Each structure stands twice: as structure tokens, then as C-alpha cells.
Amino acid sequence: MTAGSYTTSAAFLEALAEAGVSYVFANFGSDHPGLIEAYAQAKAQGREAAYPRLIICPHEMVALSAAHAYASVSRQPQAVVVHVGDGTQNLGGEMNNALRGRIPVLIFAGASPYTLDGELPGSRNEWIHWIQDARDQRGILRGFVKYDNEIRTGRNVKQLVHRALQIARSEPAGPVYLVGAREVMEEPLEPYPVDPAQFRPVEPAALTTEVTREIATALARARHPLIVTSYLGRNPDAVPALVELADLLAVGVLESAAFCVNFPGDHPLHCGYQFTTTEQNPDLAQADVILVLDSDVPWIPTTNRPSPAAAIYAIDVDPVKPTIPMWQIAARRSAAADSKVALEQIARLVRDENLPEAQVVETRRAEIAAVNQARRAALEALERPGAGVITPQYLTACVRDLLAGTDSLVLTEAITNYQAVADHLRPRVPGSYLGSGGGSLGWAGGGAIGAKLASPAERTVVSLVGDGSYLFGVPSSAQWVARRYDAPSLTVIYDNRGWAAPKFSTLRVHGQGAAAAADDFHVSFEPEADLPAIAAAAGGAYAATVDDPDELPGVLKDTLAVVRGGRSAVISVHLPPV
Ligand SMILES: Cc1ncc(C[n+]2csc(CCOP(=O)(O)OP(=O)(O)O)c2C)c(N)n1
Ligand SMILES: [Mg+2]
Numbered sequence: 326m327t328a329g330s331y332t333t334s335a336a337f338l339e340a341l342a343e344a345g346v347s348y349v350f351a352n353f354g355s356d357h358p359g360l361i362e363a364y365a366q367a368k369a370q371g372r373e374a375a376y377p378r379l380i381i382c383p384h385e386m387v388a389l390s391a392a393h394a395y396a397s398v399s400r401q402p403q404a405v406v407v408h409v410g411d412g413t414q415n416l417g418g419e420m421n422n423a424l425r426g427r428i429p430v431l432i433f434a435g436a437s438p439y440t441l442d443g444e445l446p447g448s449r450n451e452w453i454h455w456i457q458d459a460r461d462q463r464g465i466l467r468g469f470v471k472y473d474n475e476i477r478t479g480r481n482v483k484q485l486v487h488r489a490l491q492i493a494r495s496e497p498a499g500p501v502y503l504v505g506a507r508e509v510m511e512e513p514l515e516p517y518p519v520d521p522a523q524f525r526p527v528e529p530a531a532l533t534t535e536v537t538r539e540i541a542t543a544l545a546r547a548r549h550p551l552i553v554t555s556y557l558g559r560n561p562d563a564v565p566a567l568v569e570l571a572d573l574l575a576v577g578v579l580e581s582a583a584f585c586v587n588f589p590g591d592h593p594l595h596c597g598y599q600f601t602t603t604e605q606n607p608d609l610a611q612a613d614v615i616l617v618l619d620s621d622v623p624w625i626p627t628t629n630r631p632s633p634a635a636a637i638y639a640i641d642v643d644p645v646k647p648t649i650p651m652w653q654i655a656a657r658r659s660a661a662a663d664s665k666v667a668l669e670q671i672a673r674l675v676r677d678e679n680l681p682e683a684q685v686v687e688t689r690r691a692e693i694a695a696v697n698q699a700r701r702a703a704l705e706a707l708e709r710p711g712a713g714v715i716t717p718q719y720l721t722a723c724v725r726d727l728l729a730g731t732d733s734l735v736l737t738e739a740i741t742n743y744q745a746v747a748d749h750l751r752p753r754v755p756g757s758y759l760g761s762g763g764g765s766l767g768w769a770g771g772g773a774i775g776a777k778l779a780s781p782a783e784r785t786v787v788s789l790v791g792d793g794s795y796l797f798g799v800p801s802s803a804q805w806v807a808r809r810y811d812a813p814s815l816t817v818i819y820d821n822r823g824w825a826a827p828k829f830s831t832l833r834v835h836g837q838g839a840a841a842a843a844d845d846f847h848v849s850f851e852p853e854a855d856l857p858a859i860a861a862a863a864g865g866a867y868a869a870t871v872d873d874p875d876e877l878p879g880v881l882k883d884t885l886a887v888v889r890g891g892r893s894a895v896i897s898v899h900l901p902p903v
Pocket of ligand 1: 742795823826
């Protein structure tokens, strides 16, 4: 390639930037000379700002997790570049997280050159080009993307990138995948314009007048109305709309398998959090009208379900969930709408028509607030440390107190401690709490990087992770990236020295079985690894391990100061072992 030449690769990067992508999280290979050259030429010509900033990630899982969290926090699509089919497969389970988290991310992978004898620029010239050729590269990700396509020519690569990102950003948002062989990524081109305004995401949808009225009337007339939500707070601007409607009607809000702040945790109408439930939730059992708002798992019917007589309504950006093969709730009406728009419509109708009687609303408000206050007091009683033992409840309360009044963003991948983290953190500020939205572990490792890069400089990113999840997050790669790109964070490992989750799963199915009788679940991490030391070795992180409950607040305070000073810190907090 001659200096200054313009190729498909250059046009591809230009289109990403035009579409609002600020970062490319990349793991390069023999398929990417065109991209590497385009970046180098832009730098040589002083036009680096024309392309998204490059973040090199030594593991693809970290790259996609970082892009995922960056897109969540910034609400802008991001891009990931990986190496042919092999790098694509290393994206692994994080693809499911990106799909379930409804994350707008464009993944690009090169493809093996398709010419053997030098017919075109980019033709095969390394032994690996024969070996890396995958039969169905796009098929690898097809179950986890909204759209996949092949770049066949540079002449329309910009339209293709804009179209892919339009699909990725339109709700329900999600990942998209493009592949391009070396020859096409090397194709010389004349620069050409594309109007990004023609590729805006689809506008948010509203409820019909009829459904607005039906839901508003049902909520207003109910004796025990309840709202159940999981991911409305992906859009932090939707939270005030929920608060307004809840206050207007005095409806309680239950957060189910929630990985963002949907409703302020300290609001008197906040009815708590539920994840994997083993007991019936009394609010759910009692409710006569339930509005399910943006939820993949509003309850788990085998252990915790609404009354069969309850009238259920569902408003969701994705109400029938075609990407979840088996899914159903017994809703009278399901509406595909943007939750903020829908809540504002319902609130307007309630207000305009003065729907509920003031007396009914105030009685209900007092009842719900009293129950919630008692529930919170019971939770607070669990926050006292046991004798010489750090419990997850105490640990979370210490983290909450540490962060009180600061600008912080907590990532949670605490697994069997999801419930304890939510119950005792009770995050209040929209956008201050985030999980992957999926079930593939290791997201927080890269996630902390993306979250930090997308946040204002003064915000502290804190990850609360299981010890297993910490290891799934490829900490050697993640901590190196964090240091190199100046994205420090605090990681608190809820270290029970093993995997509690598969043990609990076994007990839920075989409570009296042989594994239970022998206490033999194959989940222990003995002999113990020095988990924080991995971060110290790979990224120069401050590392510590805590056993003593009395020392915990002091250690947390010290590590927070380290992170504020610009260096990552990882602390393993020893909980009772699995
Ligand atoms: C990529 C991936 N592999 C395996 C699993 C299955 N799995 C679910 S929870 C869990 C254990 C997690 O351990 P840890 O993070 O220490 O949390 P704990 O269960 O101890 O609370 C495993 C292995 C998964 N969800 N994702
Ligand atoms: Mg564990």
C-alpha cells in the first residue's frame, strides 16, 4: 500500500466514527494489515481523531466486555475488532451477555484471504491463511447477533457499517457482526460521503390510546397494584418517569433480576430486589394488578409467582423476546413500547382524568411504605459482622458506606451474592449500578475498563465480583489494559474460595442426594490462589487480602484512595468458604 492511499479499511473506520463510535477495542491478526495501516497513515497525517480511539486488548473477552460497559454507560454504540473465526470464538459467552444486555456493539472480524496466487492485494502469503479459513464464520455468532453480513466491496462499506449500527442501536438494541476478507479490506477507493442522519435508530415506540387507558384504569382501580421491572433503567432518563407514576398512584416497585438502577433503592415504594428466589414474594402473591415493565425474568414460577387471579400487563421494549427460545408470562396485554414514553402516557392519563381517589392512594402509600420500612430494618440487622467472620451483607454495607456521597459506579458480578449486593447497596442514583444482563461470567473484568473510560474523570468504578467470576474475566489481560489505558478501578472479590452457585443448584434439585450427603460438589478452589497478585503482576495493581471484619473498613478506605490516585486495586475479602 502506498502512503496516503485510501482503502476499504479506512472507509470502515471513518464510518464507525461518523456513527458515534468513540472506541475500537481490538485484538489484531493477519487479517488486519489494512486497519493497522489506516491507523498509521492517519497518525502520520495528524488525523487520528477521524477514527475511533484504539484500545488493544490481549484477550477478546476483555475487548467485548469493555465495549459492552462503555456502550451501557455512554449510551453510544462501540466497536470490537477480532481475528477471523478464532478471535470470534474467543468472544465466547460475552456474546450472550451483549445480546441479553441489549448492547449496541459492532463486531468486525477479518476473514481469510480467498485468493491463493496473488491475484489481488491482500492475497494469501502466510501459512496460517489456509489453516484459519473457517467454513461458516458468520454462523459462529448468528445465534447471538441481531444482524450479520459480509463486506463484499469497499464501494458501499460505509453504508453497510451505518446500516449495521442502525440495527444495533434500534431497540431492542444488540450486537451486530461484519466480516471482511483481506482482499476487500485492502481495496483502494476514492473517499465518499454518507449522511449518518439517514441511519438514525428507530424512534421510541408509544402505547396505543386504548392500551394506555386500560393499563392506567387497571392500576388506578387495583387494591394491590405492583410494578415489576428489570432493565428500564438502561435508560437512566426513564427512572424519573417510573418514580412519577409510582408516586402518583402509590404503586410499589419490585426489581427482579435487575442489573441497573430502575427505581431508587431508598424510595418508600421500593419493594426490594429478587434474583433466584427460593420463597414466595409476598408482594407478588398479594398483587391484583401487575405491570411488568422491561423484564426478562419478572419471577420464577416454580418458587415465586403471582396469584392466578392477578391481571398482568406487560410493557417492554421486547415483549415476546424472540431471542429467548422458551418464554411466556400470562399477560392480558403485551405492548412493545419504550418504557419512558409509556410511563409518561399513563401518568398523563391518570392525571388528566383524576383517576384514583386520593384517599385510596394515600392509604396504599402508607401501607406499602410501612412494609418496606420493616423489610429494610430486617436487612439492616444482617449487616452486623459475626464474630471474626466477614459476611456478604457486612461487606456490602461497608462498600455502601465507603461510597456514600461519592460519584461512583458499581459493577456487580457477585453471583450467589447478587441478592446481598442489591439488598445492602440499595443503589439510588440512575446509572450508578450495572451488571452484564447475561449469565456468562467474567464480564466485570473488561467491563470496569469500559465503564471507567466512559465516565467522568472523578467517578470511581468499583466491581463487586465472585472469585470465580474474577478468574473468568481474564484478569491478566484486563488489568494490563486498565493500566496501559489509564482506566483504574477498585475490584472487591467476594472470595468464598470456590463456586457456590453450582453447589446451590445441585442442592435445589438433589437436596437429599449423594452429593449433599457427602458435601462433595467439586466447587472448592483449594489450594487457594493469590487472586489479587494476578492483578499486581499484570497491571501493577495494589493487592490485598482481608480476613478480619474489623480491618475491612480501613482496608477499603485505603484502596479507594489508591484508586483515586490513579492505580487499580484488587482486594480479596475472605467470606465463609463454599
Ligand atoms: C462462562 C461461564 N462458565 C460457567 C458458568 C457456570 N457458573 C455459574 S455461577 C458459577 C460460579 C461462579 O463462582 P463465583 O464467581 O465465585 O461466585 P459464587 O458462586 O461463589 O457466588 C459458574 C461456574 C457461567 N455462568 N459462565
Ligand atoms: Mg465464589
